[in-house]
Amino acid sequence: AQRVTQPEKLLSVFKGAPVELKCNYSYSGSPELFWYVQYSRQRLQLLLRHISRESIKGFTADLNKGETSFHLKKPFAQEEDSAMYYCALRGDSNYQLIWGAGTKLIIKP
């Protein structure tokens, strides 16, 4: 079965501390993984995708096939990073994304 698990509903860290939002997936094929972010009163938007191997707003995410994970990391959290983060997997169908339940990240000053 295809599944995305974000084990933390809420993650709270202090400004300047490292952040890691966990994402684990279940998929037998070669996955494509994404992180989407929803800032307060804004639309959901793509943050990054594993295929691009990019760093956006200081965030990176590495696909670990052995651990079936795609954790989102940032070395030094900023207050503006407070948002809802969703991990998503594109599985068998090119057009459907399978979504995790989301993690609410709160950065404390």
Added chain:
Amino acid sequence: EAQVTQNPRYLITVTGKKLTVTCSQNMNHEYMSWYRQDPGLGLRQIYYSMNVEVTDKGDVPEGYKVSRKEKRNFPLILESPSPNQTSLYFCASRGQTAPNEKLFFGSGTQLSVL
């Protein structure tokens, strides 16, 4: 400005009263989709459409209908809303030129069914 527009932003209705949430995109995208967002459940897909007159069920289609008569519009119809359809709804679109092209989301419709 390229965007997905949903209306209304907020809607309160009563059980059984038919309603329509509109969604329009100006990017000439083939693919459009409806999601509902519930606490602890994340985003769940209701219906999607890969092009005009082509629609298909997502994970939670019960109680919903959609239509795709034109490329830009993809309305979500609740023929007889029930309280368990109280949720935050998002419309999204994407071109089909590449499988990993990003989704563009609307700003959401908060629906309350009393």
